Amino acid sequence: MIDRPNFLLIYTDQQRYDAVGANGNEAIRTPHTDRLAAEGANFANMFVASPNCMSSRAAFATGRYPHVNGVRWNGMALPRSETTFMQTLAEAGYETALYGKLHLWPHQSRSADDPTFGFGIANIAENLRTHAHSAYREWLAEHYPDYTDDARAVTYDDALQVYVPRLPAEAHFSTWAGDETVRYLESRPREPFFLTMSFVDPHHPFAPPEPYASMYDPRDVPQPAYTPGELDDKPPHFMDGHLGRVDQVIGRAAEREDSAGIPVTRVDLSAVSPASWRRLVAHYYGMVTLIDDQVGRALAALEHAGLADRTIVIFMSDHGELLGDHGLLFKGPHQYDALLRVPTIVRLPGPDARPVTIDGLVEQIDLTATILELAGLTPSRALQGTPVTAALRGAAPAGRESVLVERRDLYWDFDVRTLRTERWKLTHYAGHAFGELFDLQEDPGEIVNRWDDPGCRGVRADLTAALVERMAQAEAPVPERLDIA
Ligand SMILES: [Ca+2]
16 A cells, blocks of 8 residues: 555535446436446445534544534534544645535635634635635636626525526536646645545535536436325424425525524425426436536546556545435435435555445444545544545455434434444434334335334334444543543
């Protein structure tokens, strides 16, 4: 293995596991991501620590669970007392560079002086809706001033957030992130480097520019998976979300703002036509393909610059998207695999590159520890993940008996813990009698809730005990003791 390799991290936002061709999706076109998967380790069961931007990103950055690092939901800054792996790499002599989304600090109020959490070169660009400081919007104002307002897309008329922006693909955020990444790689960067190309797509609004907006015929994409009646045995907020009886935090198509100033609206998803769902999926796929084109450009630039044989490439996403499955949209508060399981590929350089599928259950905090190990560093005892380095070469199996997912959902006021094993998924809501229990072997689509099934009492008790054990083990690592008292 190469000593002190470079890294190119490709980080997407809200990309489902199945929104990659190589993961079994025949309708979507992601040839460059597929190539990475064919040449590297493709994780079939990688799970996020919490299915929202900030908690997922902060857990990955620190290698620590949300309740430990403090970022339990969106809107909370990562405490300065926390150490990110980017900081550790920088202290070890890595040049750390970011183009795009970071989101370890609430972005509504971002300023140019906010911490960069270990990125020495930090071209941060977050959500377009806000007026916060953004490297992309500065670039847009300079090169495409006619589209500055359009990129923010303040208004549109479709509550599902499906539309075609006016701006051309070359002015789009995703292209900008690709441009900057290529430029960095062509600039003879100081090595070793950790470079991040970080997108805000395919997060809603579902608004790819042309030609990506019409690249997929809605008749050719899969209809969302929804079984009529499937929400009847779920906690009440599932049906409330489906019927639009509660506020959806959906951003810009706001009817009003909630008490925290967050734009919300109510959308009756049961009334959305099959054609509208398919158009939404077609747009989502278009956004993914636009990103995939940037993946191709970055990989070509790596090779052209002679860096490919000493650079590890990682592709990952911060969480998934319901995309109409189960009659629901966006991010819940539901713990379906569509949200928790994400595409993840690690391609080692040179002779270490080989196609491996890692089927075991892995958490993204395990990837954090793996990155440090690949850089030749020993993960500190503060990190809670387990490296899977040997598995990347196919040299050892990787995987946990279970994954633990947290959700302190402040939009809906739920405190949720999910334990996911290979066969079962149990979701516990603090303070509520309802819950979820799925037998993923018999019911991989997560249709039937076994929580109240008398035949599953024993399983539910066993899984609850296992969840308690995992929660106890996931407490903050004990600090080093200086003396016996
Ligand atoms: Ca996100």
